Amino acid sequence: MRFYLFAATLFFFKATVSIGQSNAAISGHVTDATTHDPLPFATVVLNIETDGQMVSGTLTDETGRFTFEGIEKGNYRIEVSFIGYVTNSLPLLVGEKNYIFDLGKIRLEPESTQLDEVVIEAKRAVVSSGLDKKSFDVGEIIAQGGGSVLDAMKALPGISIDQEGKVELRGSDKVAILIDGKQSSLTGFGNQKGLANIPAANIERIEIINNPSAKYDASGMAGIINIIYKKENRTGWNGDIGLRLAMGQFSKRKSDLTTDLGSYSLNPKVIPSVNLNYRSSKVHAFLQGEALRQKRLPNNEFNTRLYDDGRLIASQVPENRKQTQFIIKGGMDWTLDDRNTLSISGIFDRERHIDTAQVAYVDLLADQRNRYWHWREEEITGYMNYRAEYRHAFDGPGHELRFSAQYTRGWEDEEYRLNDSSAVRQSFDTTHLIAIEHTTTFLADYVKPLRSGRLEGGAKVQIRRIPVTYTIGQGSQSVIYPGLGDWSRWGEDIYAGYLNYVWEKKRFGIEAGLRLEKTDVFYNLSPENIYYSQNDAYDYFKLYPNIRFSFKINDRNSLSAFFKPPCRPAGRTGTAHFCQI
Numbered sequence: 001m002r003f004y005l006f007a008a009t010l011f012f013f014k015a016t017v018s019i020g021q022s023n024a025a026i027s028g029h030v031t032d033a034t035t036h037d038p039l040p041f042a043t044v045v046l047n048i049e050t051d052g053q054m055v056s057g058t059l060t061d062e063t064g065r066f067t068f069e070g071i072e073k074g075n076y077r078i079e080v081s082f083i084g085y086v087t088n089s090l091p092l093l094v095g096e097k098n099y100i101f102d103l104g105k106i107r108l109e110p111e112s113t114q115l116d117e118v119v120i121e122a123k124r125a126v127v128s129s130g131l132d133k134k135s136f137d138v139g140e141i142i143a144q145g146g147g148s149v150l151d152a153m154k155a156l157p158g159i160s161i162d163q164e165g166k167v168e169l170r171g172s173d174k175v176a177i178l179i180d181g182k183q184s185s186l187t188g189f190g191n192q193k194g195l196a197n198i199p200a201a202n203i204e205r206i207e208i209i210n211n212p213s214a215k216y217d218a219s220g221m222a223g224i225i226n227i228i229y230k231k232e233n234r235t236g237w238n239g240d241i242g243l244r245l246a247m248g249q250f251s252k253r254k255s256d257l258t259t260d261l262g263s264y265s266l267n268p269k270v271i272p273s274v275n276l277n278y279r280s281s282k283v284h285a286f287l288q289g290e291a292l293r294q295k296r297l298p299n300n301e302f303n304t305r306l307y308d309d310g311r312l313i314a315s316q317v318p319e320n321r322k323q324t325q326f327i328i329k330g331g332m333d334w335t336l337d338d339r340n341t342l343s344i345s346g347i348f349d350r351e352r353h354i355d356t357a358q359v360a361y362v363d364l365l366a367d368q369r370n371r372y373w374h375w376r377e378e379e380i381t382g383y384m385n386y387r388a389e390y391r392h393a394f395d396g397p398g399h400e401l402r403f404s405a406q407y408t409r410g411w412e413d414e415e416y417r418l419n420d421s422s423a424v425r426q427s428f429d430t431t432h433l434i435a436i437e438h439t440t441t442f443l444a445d446y447v448k449p450l451r452s453g454r455l456e457g458g459a460k461v462q463i464r465r466i467p468v469t470y471t472i473g474q475g476s477q478s479v480i481y482p483g484l485g486d487w488s489r490w491g492e493d494i495y496a497g498y499l500n501y502v503w504e505k506k507r508f509g510i511e512a513g514l515r516l517e518k519t520d521v522f523y524n525l526s527p528e529n530i531y532y533s534q535n536d537a538y539d540y541f542k543l544y545p546n547i548r549f550s551f552k553i554n555d556r557n558s559l560s561a562f563f564k565p566p567c568r569p570a571g572r573t574g575t576a577h578f579c580q581i
Contacts, residue, residue, distance in 0.1 A: 024094045026068040027396030028103035028451070030080055034110060038064025042082040042108070049075040049091065067397055071345050075506065084549050086111050093452070097504045097511060097550075100398025102449035124442040134210070138203045139270040141430075149203055149227060150195040156206065159225070167195075169208070169223035176217055178226040182387065183403075195227075201242060202275060202288060204230045206419075214498040214546045215445075215456055215514030229288075239276035245269065248295070254302060256316060258369070259358035263318030269294035285332040292325040298355075312364045318357050325351040325446070331387075350382035371422040383410035383437070398449040403442075410437035422481070427475030435468040456513075462494040485526025492521040507552050515544040 032040045042060045046068055047053060055076065062064045071092050081087040085108035092101065138152050153159050158170045169175040177195075209216075209224035216224055248267025256262040273290040297320035306312055331345030359373040389404040412435045420427050445458035468488045474480055500513030522537040547563040 016414050024068070024071040024073070024099040025397035026071060026078070026092065026094075026101045026103065027398075028066055028078075028080075029395070030066065030082070030103050031107055031109070032085075036107075039082050039085070039108060042066075042080060042085075044068075045079045046071070047077050047079065049077045052077075063395075065395055077123055080106050080108060082108055084111055085109060090451075093504060093506050095509065097502050097509050098448040098449070098452075098454050100447075100454065101451065102396045102399055103451050110494055127276040131307045134208045136206050136208070138200050138205055147288065148195065149200055149206075152200045152203070152206060153195065153225070156208065158208065158223075167225065169225065170210070172223070175223045175225060176212075177512035178224060180229055182389075202230060202273070202290075204228045211548060212546070213456075213500045213511060213548075214515035215458065215500050216515075217460075217496070226263045234277075235279050235281075236271050237276070237278050239274065241275075242273040244271040244273075246294075256318065257314065257360050257362055259316075259318075259360050259372075261318070261320065261356060261358045263300050263316075264297045264320050267295050267297065269296075282335045283332060285314045285330075287328070287330040289326070289328045291327075292323065294323050295350065296321050296323060309418075310365070313361055313370070314364050315359060315361045319355050320357060321353050321355050321493075323351065323353040325349070339393045341391045341393075342546075344393070345387050347383070347385040349384075350380070352378075352380045353379050371420075374419040374421070376417045378415045380413040381411065383408055398447060398448055398451065398454070402445045404444075406439075406441040407442075408437065408439040408441075410439075411435065418479070420475075425477050427477060428473075429475050429478050429480055430473035431470060431480065432472075434464055435469065437464070437466045439464040442456060450503075453504055456498075456500040456502075458498055460494065460496040461490075462496075464492045464494075466490045481531070483528065483530035487526045487530035488529075489522075489524040490520050494518070509548075509550040509552075511546070511548045513546045515546070517542050517544065523530070 016389040017176060028044070030039045030044070031037060032039060038060075040060055040062045040063065041056065044060065044066045045057045046055045048055060055071070056068050057324070058066050058068065071094055073096070076092045076094065078090045078092055079087055080090075088106055088108055090103060092103070092107065094101070134157075136156055138149075140560055150161060153167065154161055160168045160171070164531040166173055167175055167177065205228045206227040207224075207228065209226070212224045246267075248264075248269065250266065252263070259436070271290060271295045274288070276287045278285045297319065298321055301317045302314070303316075304312065304314045326349070328348045329346070331343065334342045334344075335343060355375075355377040357373075357375055359375075360369050361371040361373075362369050382516040385406065385408045387404060387406040389402060392401045411434070414431075414433045416431045418429045431442060439462065441460065441462045443458065443460050446456065448455045466489075468490070470484075470486055471484075472480055472484060474482065495518040496516060498513060500511070503509065504509045518539070518541045520537075520539040522535070524535050525532055527534065548560065549563075550558055552558050
């Protein structure tokens with residue numbers, strides 16, 4: 001397969017303070033260089049490379065292994081010694097691209113001569129935050145802690161939220177939202193409105209990954225937003241209960257046109273919340289719940305139209321909404337033994353709202369109403385998400401294999417009534433739509449820390465189905481098109497795999513990966529539908545490469561380049577091609 005030349009390269013400087021991962025873990029395995037036997041109780045010392053000051057020290061266990069945890073960023077040197085062996089010294093950079101290091105086997109040579117003291121001099125680098133990830137403390141974003149996660153996200157650079165609640169990152173909606181690093185169902189039905197009901201007080205920080213690696217789905221190629229919940233480390237039972245109140249606006253920027261309903265001017269909001277945790281040496285269980293009851297005005301548009309015959313018509317669309325929503329999140333982490341952990345979690349989200357509007361069309365010159373629309377929409381949406389994850393830890397921190405299974409059931413029940421009153425038409429139209437989403441996902445992820453980076457690989461299978469039924473009631477001279485049928489079926493199967501490699505030195509860093517995705521899609525419509533082809537289906541195979549190179553100019557400035565190839569025009573069904581999102 002012929003590769004296209006890279007088409008897009010972005011360079012920029014960045015000066016910042018350290019906000020990335022600051023608790024690195026380092027492991028290794030000390031052995032005899034001749035016999036390859038492990039050396040138990042060997043001395044391992046972690047020193048600052050600049051002045052040789054000791055940061056931490058430990059002894060290897062019975063198998064010759066050792067671990068350091070909670071290590072800050074910087075340049076270090078590890079010295080391994082054992083009676084009768086030559087001391088081995090290894091340099092180590094704890095940088096911005098990796099926070100788990102496996103030094104592998106450290107072989108000590110049997111001592112034959114006494115070596116003089118080795119003096120090492122170097123300048124310690126102050127490593128800035130990574131260009132691939134920004135971390136924001138929610139407590140700093142909303143000082144009072146009274147807003148929602150959606151409110152907090154609005155204050156973050158590069159994030160925008162449209163009127164329908166869809167989150168965009170740097171103008172693109174190809175963004176995936178994770179909760180505690182795991183895929184969630186908050187993107188169901190094209191919006192993330194559930195975020196508006198999660199209190200920011202329950203969130204520790206929000207991470208933005210602007211140039212995601214091949215590890216993440218293609219649906220999030222524009223960026224990843226990771227919401228990190230606060231974690232309670234105290235043992236036993238603990239928790240808190242909260243209540244947020246808001247009154248909304250008290251005045252109107254513009255007077256309403258004359259209708260019986262008008263627009264809401266007082267928008268009260270009540271949000272109670274509860275957070276319970278239990279932790280022991282083997283089990284961590286948690287339950288978090290929030291409820292929302294409010295009145296709001298999501299849309300209030302004014303328009304004035306000047307027609308060729310001289311008429312000047314004013315209209316207003318005041319969308320008055322009564323909303324109730326519940327979110328419950330719970331789960332349990334069970335430590336089976338030192339190497340195996342089982343996690344089970346679930347989320348339930350149900351939202352019901354009623355939108356009512358009276359839309360008048362007023363002739364300003366004649367001072368009379370020519371037309372009157374009255375519509376009412378009742379919509380119930382939500383989802384249930386269940387996830388089970390098994391984690392096996394190998395020797396050394398960060399070296400692990402994860403398997404997970406996830407099932408999501410989402411729903412949308414929407415009933416719409418429209419009453420049109422004018423000199424031309426007196427009519428009543430209705431629609432009722434029910435959509436049920438079923439998504440089943442299986443994931444496998446493997447991470448192997450290296451001496452100067454890490455290796456990641458994994459696979460994913462996802463099966464998604466959305467059957468839809470709809471009922472249409474057409475009045476006289478209806479504005480609803482005839483011949484739509486009463487059902488549709490949409491389905492998508494995704495088979496994906498990825499491999500990602502991270503390598504970092506004192507001045508240079510490289511992350512390179514490749515994600516492969518095979519997707520099968522079908523869309524079937526009722527035979528009564530006269531507007532679209534029946535049984536539409538297609539499939540494609542795509543490669544999503546990702547390459548990132550960074551160069552540290554000095555302690556406060558970095559130069560970074562990102563490479564992505566252009567899209568090759570799609571060929572016949574099943575053709576493999578590269579694509580830039």
